[in-house]
Amino acid sequence: MSGNPLASMPSFGRLELSLTEFEDAAADAVARIPAELARAITNVAIFVEERYTPGPDEDPYMVLLGLYEGTPLTERDAWWDAGSLPDRIAIYRQPILDICHSREEVIDEITVTVIHEIAHHFGIDDARLHELGWA
Numbered sequence: 001m002s003g004n005p006l007a008s009m010p011s012f013g014r015l016e017l018s019l020t021e022f023e024d025a026a027a028d029a030v031a032r033i034p035a036e037l038a039r040a041i042t043n044v045a046i047f048v049e050e051r052y053t054p055g056p057d058e059d060p061y062m063v064l065l066g067l068y069e070g071t072p073l074t075e076r077d078a079w080w081d082a083g084s085l086p087d088r089i090a091i092y093r094q095p096i097l098d099i100c101h102s103r104e105e106v107i108d109e110i111t112v113t114v115i116h117e118i119a120h121h122f123g124i125d126d127a128r129l130h131e132l133g134w135a
Contacts, residue, residue: 014097014098015097015101015102015103015105015106016097017093017097017103017106019048019093021103022048022093022096022097022106023048025103025106025107025110026046026048026091026110028107029106029107029108029110029111029114030046030110030111030114032107032111033111033114033115033118037115037118040122041118041121042121043084043086043087044070044086044087044088044089044118045086045087045088045089046088046089046091046114047088047089047090047091048090048091048093049090049091049092049093050092050093050094051063051092051093051094051095052064052090052092052095063095064092064095065091065092065095065096065109065113066089066090066091066092066114066117067089067090067092067117068087068088068089068117068118068120068121069087069088069089069090070086070087070088070121071084071087072120072121072122072123073121073122073123074122074123075123087121089114089117089118089121091110091113091114096109096110096113112134115134116129116134116135119134
């Protein structure tokens with residue numbers, strides 16, 4: 001028997017991925033988004049950040065896995081494109097790593113999180129996402 005005999009055992013601790021490894025996992029997750037959904041996304045940038053910092057009027061213990069910031073497609077008017085910055089989806093690295101035990105779990109969680117945030121881009125609120133099983 002060569003190598004580490006414990007290498008194949010599952011890990012039960014917190015997963016550690018470098019920022020580069022996490023960004024690679026995020027790219028793999030985004031690649032899983034169905035093509036028809038990806039084609040319908042308009043002017044959205046996806047970023048990886050370490051963690052969400054709650055604002056002064058928010059619960060200081062709030063933990064988010066992702067956040068959509070922008071103007072949903074359902075709220076855009078004819079003038080929206082004139083000088084508008086891209087909408088933004090932030091994926092929060094540390095909270096995702098806190099709940100995942102493998103790279104595959106990270107990819108799955110990022111996929112669900114990105115699809116959830118993309119739904120907000122399309123004007124779908126959290127209540128409806130809950131009904132659809134994406135909350």
